[in-house]
Amino acid sequence: xxxxxxxxxxxxxxxxxxxxxxxxxxxxxxxxxxxxxxxxxxxxxxxxxxxxxxxxxxxxxxxxxxxxxxxxxxxxxxxxxxxxxxxxxxxxxxxxxxxxxxxxxxxxxxxxxxxxxxxxxxxxxxxxxxxxxxxxxxxxxxxxxxxxxxxxxxxxxxxxxxxxxxxxxxxxxxxxxxxxxxxxxxxxxxxxxxxxxxxxxxxxxxxxxxxxxxxxxxxxxxxxxxxxxxxxxxxxxxxxxxxxx
Amino acid sequence: xxxxxxxxxxxxxxxxxxxxxxxxxxxxxxxxxxxxxxxxxxxxxxxxxxxxxxxxxxxxxxxxxxxxxxxxxxxxxxxxxxxxxxxxxxxxxxxxxxxxxxxxxxxxxxxxxxxxxxxxxxxxxxxxxxxxxxxxxxxxxxxxxxxxxxxxxxxxxxxxxxxxxxxxxxxxxxxxxxxxxxxxxxxxxxxxxxxxxxxxxxxxxxxxxxxxxxxxxxxxxxxxxxxxxxxxxxxxxxxxxxxxx
Numbered sequence: 001x002x003x004x005x006x007x008x009x010x011x012x013x014x015x016x017x018x019x020x021x022x023x024x025x026x027x028x029x030x031x032x033x034x035x036x037x038x039x040x041x042x043x044x045x046x047x048x049x050x051x052x053x054x055x056x057x058x059x060x061x062x063x064x065x066x067x068x069x070x071x072x073x074x075x076x077x078x079x080x081x082x083x084x085x086x087x088x089x090x091x092x093x094x095x096x097x098x099x100x101x102x103x104x105x106x107x108x109x110x111x112x113x114x115x116x117x118x119x120x121x122x123x124x125x126x127x128x129x130x131x132x133x134x135x136x137x138x139x140x141x142x143x144x145x146x147x148x149x150x151x152x153x154x155x156x157x158x159x160x161x162x163x164x165x166x167x168x169x170x171x172x173x174x175x176x177x178x179x180x181x182x183x184x185x186x187x188x189x190x191x192x193x194x195x196x197x198x199x200x201x202x203x204x205x206x207x208x209x210x211x212x213x214x215x216x217x218x219x220x221x222x223x224x225x226x227x228x229x230x231x232x233x234x235x236x237x238x239x240x241x242x243x244x245x
Numbered sequence: 246x247x248x249x250x251x252x253x254x255x256x257x258x259x260x261x262x263x264x265x266x267x268x269x270x271x272x273x274x275x276x277x278x279x280x281x282x283x284x285x286x287x288x289x290x291x292x293x294x295x296x297x298x299x300x301x302x303x304x305x306x307x308x309x310x311x312x313x314x315x316x317x318x319x320x321x322x323x324x325x326x327x328x329x330x331x332x333x334x335x336x337x338x339x340x341x342x343x344x345x346x347x348x349x350x351x352x353x354x355x356x357x358x359x360x361x362x363x364x365x366x367x368x369x370x371x372x373x374x375x376x377x378x379x380x381x382x383x384x385x386x387x388x389x390x391x392x393x394x395x396x397x398x399x400x401x402x403x404x405x406x407x408x409x410x411x412x413x414x415x416x417x418x419x420x421x422x423x424x425x426x427x428x429x430x431x432x433x434x435x436x437x438x439x440x441x442x443x444x445x446x447x448x449x450x451x452x453x454x455x456x457x458x459x460x461x462x463x464x465x466x467x468x469x470x471x472x473x474x475x476x477x478x479x480x481x482x483x484x485x486x487x488x489x490x
Contacts, residue, residue, distance in 0.1 A: 110368075110391040111439060114401035117369070117392035123355075124362070146355040147362035150410075156359035157414070157426040158407025165395075165402040181402040185430045194356060 047119075050089040050129065055122025056143060059197040059221055063141045067130045084130035084139065087170065091116030115166055123147045125159070127200075129167065131174055138171040140200040142218075144192055154191040161186055163200055164216050164230045171202045172212040172234035179212065179234040186230040197221055202232075210236040292364075295334040295374065300367025301388060304442040304466055308386045312375045329375035329384065332415065336361030360411055368392045370404070372445075374412065376419055383416040385445040387463075389437060399436040406431055408445055409461050409475045416447045417457045417479035424457065424479040431475040442466055447477075455481040 052064060071084045091112045118124040126143040142163055150156025165181055172179045192198055198218050205213040211233060218228040297309060316329045336357045363369040371388040387408055395401030410426055417424045437443055443463050450458040456478060463473040 111394045114393045148359045149356045157410040161406035162403025
C-alpha cells in the first residue's frame, strides 16, 4: 500500500526549473510553491497565481517589477550575484494518500491550496514569492484582500499566520527534503489594514540536522512600520511519515 | 474624526444575549463571534454559520448535539452548573475607520470575516464555538473542508493557526474589553487530514492586568491524538488604539 502510494505521489512529478533536481527535493514543496508541479500534471494549463492581475495595486506592481527586474538583470551574471527568482504558484496539490487510506475521491478532486482557494482576483491572498540565489532569504509581496478580515478593517491574525507559514515553509522546503511545520511563534506588533500591501521577509537562522530555524518579519513596504515578527521551526521528514499521516 | 469614527463604530451595535452588557465588551468581539452583532444591523437576516448544515459529518453532528444538549439541559440549573453556551457566528464585521482614514467604500462593503468568507457549506471552515458558564474554557468543534489544504490531503498550518486564533481570541474577548492578539506560539504535533473533525479546547491560564494568557489544544474527537497545542497572549486595548490602526 505504502509503495503504491509513493508511486502515485511521484507519478507525474517534475522538478521546477529552479532549485535542486533530486527526487527528495521534488516532493518537498507541497504548497503550490512547494510542490512545483508543472502544467503537464493537469488536464488544462493551471493558472499561475503569482503573476500580475488587474486587482494588484500600484505598490504591489511596483515591487513586483523591482524584484523581477533584479531577477532578469541577473540572468547573465552567473550564480555569484545577489539576485532573486520568482516562484510560480498554483492552487492544486497532488492526489494523495493519508493515514494509510486514500482520501475520498470527492475531497481529492476538490482540494485546493488554502492560500489560493478563491479565484476572484484581489479578494483574498494576492502574493508573489521570490528567493535569493543563495537561499538564505525569501521575500514575499503580499496584498491583503477584503475577505481576510479579522478586527474590523484589518487582516485576521490567522491570515497573517498563514502567510508567515507559507513564506517560511517554502523557504525551508527550498533548502532540503520534505519538511513539516513544527513550531510557529508569532508576535503581532501592529495591525495590517485590509487592502494594503506589505513585505514578508524570511531569513535562515541556522540548520541543525533535520531542523531548519527561520525568522520572519512583516513590515510596511517603506520599512517604517513593523507589523509582525515570527520564528519558525521546520523538520525534514520522510515520505513514509507523510503517508502515515 | 476619531469621535465620528467611534460614533459609527457603536451605532447599531447591540450586545449578544450572552456575556457582559457593558459597552466596552460590546466592541470586544470583532470576529463574528467577537462582534456579536445582531440581525438588525443588516438589510436582511444574516446566516448564522454555526448552525448545522448538510455538509456536517456524523461526528460533527454528534458533538454539536452533545454540547447543545448540555446547554439546553442546564437552562434550568441556574448559574452554578457546568454548562455550555453556543456562540452564533456571522460573516460580516462593522464598517470601520482604520489608520485615521476610512477604508474605501468598496472594501467596507465587501469585507468578510476570514473564517466565514466562503458560503459553500463544508468547503472551508465549518465550526461551532461553545463557552463554559464560568468562562474558564471554550470548546470548538471544527470540520476541515477541502479548500484548507496545505500538505497534500492535510490541513494547512495557517488554517490551524487561524482556528486557534479564533477560539482563543473569542475566549479572551469574552473575558474583557477589546483585545488584540499579541502572541501565538503553536506547536504542530500531528497533521490533520482534510475532511476530518477535531476538537479545539482553550483554557484561561492567567490574567495579569490587561493581559490574558490562554492555552489551547487541537485533538481528535476521541482524545487519542494530539494534533496541535498552543499558547496565546491577548492584550486589552482602547477603542482609540483600534482607530489609530
